[in-house]
Structures are given as C-alpha cells and as structure tokens.
C-alpha cells in the first residue's frame with residue numbers, strides 16, 4: 001500500500017526506515033521524501049513512527065483525493 005502517493009513511497013518502505021532508526025517525520029522526509037509534496041501523508045507517517053499500522057492511522061471517514069487517485073478506508 002502506498003503511504004505517500006506524491007513520491008510513490010510504500011508502507012513497507014516507511015516501516016523499513018523506522019526499523020533502521022528513523023524517529024521523526026524529518027528523518028522520513030530526508031530518507032524517503034515523504035510529506036514533501038501535498039503533505040497528506042504526514043499524519044500516517046507520524047502514526048507509523050509511533051508504531052501504529054498505516055491503516056489504523058487513517059480515520060474511518062477519510063477519503064482523500066491526491067493526483068487523481070482516491071484512497072478510501074475499507
């Protein structure tokens with residue numbers, strides 16, 4: 001699953017960066033380039049830094065359109 005659509009960064013890439021020592025959003029921005037475009041992925045990245053699953057970080061009512069794609073929580 002993509003966490004950052006602007007930069008095509010996946011959940012597994014964010015998880016790997018966290019496993020390798022990323023502790024802040026700035027760390028993820030530096031290593032993966034997340035949250036450097038529209039910023040919609042920042043809350044999800046922050047939640048993942050706290051050890052939460054990416055899907056758990058998306059509010060149940062969330063529906064976000066980014067670059068023509070629509071993300072909806074199932």
Ligand code: FES
Nearest residue numbers: 004006037038041
């Ligand atoms: S989705 Fe990550 S910066 Fe736009």
